[in-house]
Amino acid sequence: MSSTTQKARVIVDKAFRIAEIDNRIYGSFIEHLGRAVYSGIYEPSHSTADSLGFRGDVKQLVRELGVPIIRYPGGNFVSGYNWEDGVGPANLRPKRLELAWRTTEPNDVGTNEFMSWAKEVGSEVMMAVNLGTRGVDAARNLLEYCNHPSGSYYSDLRRSHGYEQPHRVKTWCLGNEMDGPWQIGQKTPVEYGRLAYETAKAMRLVDPNIELVSCGSSSTGMPTFPEWEAVTLDHTYEVADYISLHQYYGNRDGDSANFLARTMDMEHFIRTVTATCDYIKAKKRSKKTMYLSFDEWNVWYHSNEADTRIEPWSVGPPQLEDIYNFEDALLVGGMLITMIRHADRVKMACLAQLVNVIAPIMTEAGGRAWKQTIFYPYLHASLFGRGTSLQPIINSPKYDAQDYTDVPYLDSAVVHNEAEEELTIFALNRNLTDPLDLECDVRSFAGYQLVEHIVLENEDLKAVNTAAEEKVKPHSGGGAECRDGLLHARLSKASWNVIRLKKTYDDK
Known part of the structure; x- marks a missing residue:
């Protein structure tokens, strides 16, 4: 009582103005992981599926959230992904062993299909390029495929695939969590900094109007944090527009009071990365301000043990399907509050992820879609958190x-x-x-x-x-x-x- x-x-x-809020802080994330794509957003046999095979009930829930930008296709997945596998006639696309999550990727959904889906739900796309197993050449070719109007090999290849108009993808991630030992093609900070710089240089020659996100530490718990940021930004500061932040929180010991205080760690994370960016700015005598893209954030801990029982090399298995409770929704609300208060530097963010995989939206294969507890603070921030x-x-x-x-x-x-x-x-x-x-x-x-x-x-x-x-x-x-x-x-x-x-x- x-x-x-x-x-x-x-x-x-x-x-008492902090800054104008960039609506893209209410973004999200779809990775080729678990059931995010297959039986998540895409299920051709579902009763609500459209002509491309995307679930209409899921599209409606995503539209309700008003998601302004969605990161794609990964995540760890992107570090072993050959983008060419996901374009062209679907019946000719190869099935690949997907090493990040040890599944089979059928490539039924690729760049063009996802761009069409994003347009349907009213979202821009934050595209990630593979800097794990690939590099400059694959990145510049994908950009040419997506953004160049016509008259070149890759732009005309896109047109031959039925997409006459360019996708005009504005925002691009230079790899994903490249400091992580779990990452395919893990890099040292110097290796990543050099590769990201050269990739950015080539991509800007193809399309000078793009925005680029340099890869930050995988979390505050990494032993290299924040030295990774300092070393990589020494290379990428003048060619990138943002640096990424990733952070997940859990409550494994059941201490709810401590769990709801985790946003204090998030606050410290933002301030530390901001200070590191400003140190490099001073070191380089630069006039440019580096902004932050918090492009992975959420609660994540419920599903970890269950995922060890998944059969390797299956297609779209149920991975990382956290079932969120009420206190998880409270922390998600607190994380949104933290980012809004740092709108002067945090300009983009992606709740990871959007459907089935640590997500606000869940689906049954062939059945219903529903809202998890965390759907609501995310919805409220997206609807009412736009302005100053x-x-x-x-x-x-x-x-x-x-x-x-x-x-x-x-x-x-x-x-x-x-x-x-x-x-x-x-x-x-x-x-x-x-x-x-x-x-x-x-x-x-x-x-x-x-x-x-x-x-x-x-x-x-x-x-x-x-x-x-x-x-x-x-x-x-x-x-x-x-x-x-x-x-x-x-x-x-x-x-x-x-x-x-x-x-x-x-x-x-």
């Missing part, structure tokens, strides 16, 4: 966890959409036992009135959603009130809250 209600105060002012990120001044009670001290019970980010004259306050209450009374000073936003207070809450931190029952879903009965420029809301214990206000005008 709750015995106390603690209080938190936030000041929001339209002058404002710096909230937060005064919150704190707690100490196993790995972190002075953890604020209240975590919050604020977004002002000037065009729509809307203000959104994202608020996470990390207190597992007590509600939090929130007072928010919004007097800077004269005339703004409450639209709704969305709440995601559940008495059971381990509650999950299934195809048959959605136990974790939001409601709009949060009960916030706004009077005379002061917003008051009671945030339920362990809850994700979205409080929306909009400018109103007197009819007089």
